[in-house]
Amino acid sequence: MSGLLLCIGLLVIYPYYQYFVDPDATAYLTISRRYAADDFARAVNGYWSPWSCWLTALGIKTGLAAFPAAIIANALGALCFLFVSHSLFILFAIERRLQWALNSALAGFLLYATFKQTFDDLWECVFLLTSLRVMLSAGYLHRPRLWVLNGVIGVLAYFAKAYAFPFFILNTVCCSYFLSRLEDEKGNGWIKASVFPVVVMIVCSSWWIYLLYNKYGIITTSTAGTLNTSWYLVGHPLWADGIKALVPPIYHDSPYYWEDPYLVNGDTPHFWNGLRLFLLQIVKAGFNLLKMVKSMGEISAFMLATWILAWGVLFASRLRMVFDRKLRVLTLSFLLFPLGFVLINFEARYIWYMLPLSMVLGALAIQRFRENMGGYAKIVAAVFALSYLVWPIWDMKGMANEGRTEHQTAKKLKALNVNGSFTANVVYGPQMPAVARLAYFSGCRYYNMPHSDVPKQQLLQEMRRYRVKYYFHYQPNIDGNDFQFRDEAGVPFPEVSQGRLSGLKVFLVNP
Structure with a gap:
């Protein structure tokens, strides 16, 4: 029933979010088109994971436009997310009415998640949750077929998002060990149940790792x-030699460099490269823990409480006696998942894997302590379920119709015969997604200007060096409607926008 509600909801709201293409999506959609066109050499990418690109490419090959194909692929991931979450609810004996409430809330959250992050995160969660569910199956430690299945699921999780590669290894080893302790297994039999899936995962993903090696010349599971x-530690990228005021697109038909940032990146300093960076990493890690709390709050107001409960279930003897023994395996996975994000910028979507696990923990706590709540138990259950919808509803209001302006502007640019390369008076910040969308919708190649203090003379030199055709000037009202983009001699470049673009002027620099 909740799956049907999710599908209907997606159809109803799609017109309001059909242009919500964030900078990440411009890269994913471009890569998907390359796969669909059999341009495999350029489609292989170490920064953006391939699974959702492959699914989207299949949709494109059937005749769908790229973005609808991506949404359909992501919606399928949302349905699978709903299914595996429901399986966990059943496994841990969540009461039927509470299951209905949680499934309904989860459907609403996934309605939001499908558009919030069009690629990778949902599918990663699906496969990792499925891996956890397989390990929680009866007799997992003695069923080699389940080990193989778990390894194959681990491969798919890695293809969905590179973070799954190290987490799958850590999670499989730790959960297998915990299962052996819970079942009073003696000896090291659990090692087979953990090593075998990891070997299967590594062997089955080796062909992709080889393709990455062949393209980048390094052995890596991902460049991300x-x-x-590195970027988060030092606060900005360090560009490759030769890159000055403008960062060029990766290929002649790339929207901009974000399609494969590794190819324009230079040095990548890390905390082990010096004492200053080591101390800075400690500060950043502490700040990230605070951001983790914020991210938890964006999922649910009860998320932090369930996180604290998870620690209690794992380490407090009184709580261990209250709950099912297998819940300790779930709580272990719940606590392990966010560890890798301590080193990078934290976002709520990174920890969506924890969402259904927090639902299980919260629902079991409500069931176990219902008597202590008296007549408020039903209210607490309802508020708990509804808490997962607060942020999605709030955020979706801001997302509605986002990108529509850029889509309409792109149409006007085509009508004005504006095509080719451009740069703009925009650096990384709130307006960056709009410029990225405009580049994608218009088919124009965007030469990113990463620094706001570039001297005019140097900018013009760079534009001539790369033969950048246009200069896009945003918010001309700040400078007055008479703003002109001029060369070194003060001669204005011709304006080709003819006043037809709201908030944007386009100047022809290199015909």
Whole structure:
């Protein structure tokens, strides 16, 4: 029933979110188109995971436009997320009425999640939750078929998002060990149940790792971890030699460099490269823990409480006696998952895996302590379920119709015969997603200007160096409607926008 509600909801709200293409999606959609066009050499990418791109490419090959194909693929992930979460609710004997409330709330949350992050996160959660569910199956430690199945699921999780590679290994080993202790297994039999799935996962993903090696010349499961941890530590990328005021797109038909940032990145300093960076990493880690609390609050007001409860279930003897023994395995996975994000910028979508696990913990606590709540038990249960919808409803209000302006502007640019490359008076910040969307919708190649203090002369030199055709000037009202973009001699470049673009002027620099 909740799956049907999710599908109907997606159809109803799609018109309001059909242009919500964030910077990440511009890269994913471009890569998906490359796969659909059999352009495999350029489609292989170490920064953006391939699973959702493959699914979207299949949709494109059937005749769908790229974004609807991506939403359909992500909606399928949302349905699978709902299914595996329900399986956990049943496994831990959540009461039927509470199951209905949680499934309904989860359907509403997934309605939001499908558009909030069009690629990777939902599918990663699906496969990792399925892996956890397999390990919680009866007799897992003695069923080699389940080990193989778990390893295959681990491969899919890695293809969905690179973070799953290290987490799957850690989670499988730790959960297998805990299961052996819970079942009073003697000896090291649990090692087979943990090592075998990991070997299957590594062997089955080796072909992809080889493709990454063939493209980048390094043995890696992903370039995302190296880049993200370095960028967050020093606060900005360090560009490759030769890159000055403008960062060029990766390929001649890339929207901008974000399609594969590793190819324009230079050094990647990390905390082990010096004492100053080591101390800075400690400060950043502490700040990230605070951001983790914030991210938990964006999922549910009860998320932090369930996180504290998880620690109690794992380490407090009184709570261990109250709950099912297998719940300790779930709580272990719940607590392990966010550890890797301590080194990078924290976002709520990174920990969606924890959402259904927190529902299980909260629902079991409500059931166990219902008598202590008296007549308020039903109210507490309802508030608990509804808490997962507060932030999605709030955030979806801001997301509604986002990108529509850029889509309409792109149409006007095409009508004005504006095509080719451009740069703009926008640096990384709130307006960056709008420029990225405009580049994607218009088909124009965006040369990103990462620094706001670039001297005019240097900017013009860079535009001539790369033969950048247009200069886009946003918010001309700040400078007055008479703003002109001029060369070194003070001669204005011709304006081709003809006053037809609201909040934007376009100047032809290199015909």
